Amino acid sequence: MFGARGNLRSRWPSSKRRPIKTRRWENSTISLRLPFIGQYKWYSCFPTTAKKSITYQPTMTAKLLLATILCLMGASALAADPILEGNYNVTAVCTAVKTGTQLGSIESCQDYYVCSSSGPVKNSCQAGYSYAYTKSGCYPSSQVDCYWGLSEPCSGKNGTWVPNTAVCGGYFYCDEGKSSAPKRCGSGQVFDASSKSCVWGSCNDNLVETEGTTLNTICDVVPPGIWFGDTQACDIWYTCQSTTTGIKQTSGTCPIKTPEFNPQTQICGYPSATVCSRVTGIPISDAGVSCATNGDTKPDVTVCGQYLQCVNKQWTKVACAFGYYWDVESSGCKLREAATPVDTCNRCQFAKQSFVNAVDSDNCRNYLFCPSSGQPTALTCPEEHFFNEDIQGCAPDSGLDTYVATHGACYGATVAGSSTDSDDSSTPEKVA
Template identity: 30%
Template sequence: MLEKQFVVSWLILTLTSSISAEYNVDGVCALVSNGVRIGSIDSCQRYYVCNNGKATANDCPPGTSFSKDEQNCLTETSVQCFISQGNPCARRNEGFVPKSGTCNGWIYCKNGKEAGSGQCAGKLIFNNGECTFGSCPSADSNGLFDANFKSICQIMMNDKYFGSSSDCGKWQVCKNDKLVTGFCQTGLAYDVATESCNYENENTCSQVTDITVQPDPENYGPCTTEGEVKPSRICSDHLKCENSLWKKYSCNTNYYYDITTKSCQPRNTAKTYDCNRCQFSRKQFVNAVDTECRKYIVCNNGAKKSSNSCAIGFYFDEVAEACIKGNGKDSKASNGACFVPSNDTPPQQPGDGGNETPPQQPGDGGNETPPQQPGDGGNETPPQQPGNGGNETPPQQPGEGANTGE
């Protein structure tokens, strides 16, 4: 009986250790289009098929390993894989391979055998066969990244565009196992389903969860003016030029970076560029950045689903979560979203205007569909418009009722 309990406990421990060594596969699947296969950092034979942001695990047959670029199982000798091997040099005749369980250790292979080992000096890490500047992966929501997981390009196929869990307008792509990032043009969002920058609809931005699912450090590009500060696409963040590189700083929870005071201010009063103001809000509808206060955003647990606008002659009131008849002067005084500097330009993002070719832009082909509006055939119900009828009672306006005293 004790022997049986020991075996069961050993199996549970083994399975738990195996699962915990893997990365957040569902989180990564949310960044890619349906049908994409991603690799494992725990097994050369295992891979995951992504559909609707969920991963299904599969294993290659004996004698084969998963090739992320071929998206298929190939013979072991034709796939570069150095995970969970008794002899890490078994598939490498000569050269450097990573040392399992470390982020800066390396092994030198010669004639299929280990000829030496060591670790990168100082603050260098071992990545893609060489020592480079970087730091060991930090913690995510599910615990520490495994030391073997140093870049999302280890498990993502090359030349396949995918999204970001932190920014709706950001796209990523692996080129020769090196991560390249960029941003869609102003007014566009990265659409995971089409793998391109597109007009916003009810399905775009579904990849934004604000959960860190990859160990790659954020890259905001080079800068020239030391100490310069500018806002980012994230409402709560701003960038500062330090040592010729943009470095991100974040405000505390419920605070946004105010572009007029250049400081962190309470969310509802902070004046921002057109960023996702669903951040830190539990409401379903919030104000979008708009001088007329007519535009609003449809939110889901702090993530942006889509956007819409009140009819002419109405403004959106975030407190009531409804369109109110009037010009929105009261809302402008209390909500920072109803402010846009007239002679200022939204910040250019690293990658805008660079040499990397982003996914197809709407308008380049002539057949794109304009942004889908909530209620245009979908199931999303926008705030009730006064005068539209139905069973929803619109906000009472002075002079429209019998009990106003007029």
């Protein structure tokens, strides 16, 4: 059904192909990669007849809530009661990643989860070690930047900023090992722990507001460099990429000929009976189907002209009028040209030209080529130029201020690029 093995190479979920690493799977053996002082050990959940296996019997210790999500991974049903940490639905994320993937915890720097075929299995690093989710291993705590569950996140730090994990977009300024009064990034910004700065983006774009520990982005727990699926559409895939300004989430869509993304093989493939069983209609980043307050709204992270509204305590998709985008600054629908959409959505929607601005609050240099089908291509103007969608080309920076005033995609952009809005030393610099 899937054709020759050699053809699998062409179904990577992006144009950047890489050699396929294969592992021989025997019967129903599933390998779990568990961290141990920076190294990996492989265990088998089910013994095989071909070789002696070490049987790993997982124990689940997790917070069980009344919300019920029935998601399938392969042919196995996951636990009916999801494991939740604040607004982080561990169970839902596990349905969309490859079996054996390790996810970070937002309740403790020592804890992590291994996604098995039956759901997430909670594990802990030994005393004195913390879990580094970007490396999928346990390392000495002094070598790991982790702030989850710490009573004093500024301990041992001075003259820097650290996240306030109880508030989306929140942070503290560290002074001689002590935290300042809680602060929060400005409108349209979230705090990025890796760059220690406020970055462009809308708080809780794809996560439910909750009391207690708050996950800002799915890339705070999913390791970079892997592809994972979506629980709303089978053809959508995501990946977390390390950049100079932190770890960013990107997404793409499988081609028409191979329309189903398979987290187990990490590629797009032909339709099958089980690959799309993870699709439940529940957003992968949402803590659950419920919302707190009727009437609340938030952007759709992939569709610029759509948003989510809390109706009868359930998040419901609502479309803006044709030619309108959801504007994160006003929390309402605006004409496409004037709107500032969430930076993860595709601005090729409703576009009449081949080239459009990407959402860029830094210097308005980034833009997209919109093909007639498939995913857009990201491009950048040269130094001292910004992209002008009206003239379909790069223009001198001397006209940027005038352009920004009427084009929401470049809201906040300046010739100098990112700048601090305040002279207060306890306010981190905003970066793109």
